[in-house]
Amino acid sequence: MSKTQEIEARLRAALSPRELDVVDDSESHRGHAGFQEGGESHFNVRIRAEAFAGLSRIARHRAVHGAIGPELMGRIHALALDLDV
Numbered sequence: 001m002s003k004t005q006e007i008e009a010r011l012r013a014a015l016s017p018r019e020l021d022v023v024d025d026s027e028s029h030r031g032h033a034g035f036q037e038g039g040e041s042h043f044n045v046r047i048r049a050e051a052f053a054g055l056s057r058i059a060r061h062r063a064v065h066g067a068i069g070p071e072l073m074g075r076i077h078a079l080a081l082d083l084d085v
Helices: 003-015 057-068
Strands: 019-024 042-048 078-084
Touching: 003 019, 003 042, 003 057, 057 078
Parallel strands: 042 078
Antiparallel strands: 019 042
16 A cells, blocks of 8 residues: 555544545655655645544644554655645
8 A cells, every 4th residue: 555545544534534635746846855766755635624623723733643643654754734624
């Protein structure tokens, strides 16, 4: 399973989003720190989920990081998040 698929599966399981887009944006970071041949080092994630209702921006980010888990977070270089209810 690719990192993209792992991220998507973990976020779906933990947050039950009504909208979820996980985009591997690694190629646009070629030549920058953390870039890896083959991609899957830089991601843009857009989530719309009721699970974020009443949570601060920081709490939403923590929920996403917790859902992805420390092991998988350790295998990616950058994660850009667009989170809303």
